Amino acid sequence: MVGETFKVDEKKEVKDVGPKKKFLHMLDEDEIEIKKLSRDDLEEAVKVMRKCSFDVTDKEVAMIIDYNMSFGCYVNRMLIGVGLSWPAHYDENEKGIRNGDANAIYVEDPAVLLSYEGRGIRRILLKTREDDAKNSGFKYILSYLNEDLPKGGLEDYILESGSQLEKLYLSENYQFLKTDRGILAVKNL
16 A cells, blocks of 8 residues: 555634534424414314323313413424413412402413423413413412422422422412412412
């Protein structure tokens, strides 16, 4: 192999264009859209909820969607998360949901398809419903988290052994109340 020559490419100068973009979520590469759900979204919303083990009927979901307070999260035009909400009355003196004029919205746990878990969809759906409620003049946002009442302080319990959703509410400055129906998360808007 004597006498063989190899072509050596000259190094090209590479300009420094600054730091590389860091992706916060895998979703940064996808087109995300959050929109209010309508009757046109009913079939898809029910499918997503059932895939997430929610025991719902078309009639129940339609009735809630008709309040015009529920949102869906779409990735590349496919519904991947559902956040249902409806009006409620929060009695601050009795620390519970009672009959009366709506001064709050009740937010159902978001249903998020398993393949999109851990990507911030629950937080997006929660914040969207909070903003919508605030813009609509509601004073509170509410959600029942757990029927079992722990011993001791609720915040310590949630920090130690709470679900992801309970920890999300804690990180978003919700207060936690022990009620006759379980733990109620409440936030002033």
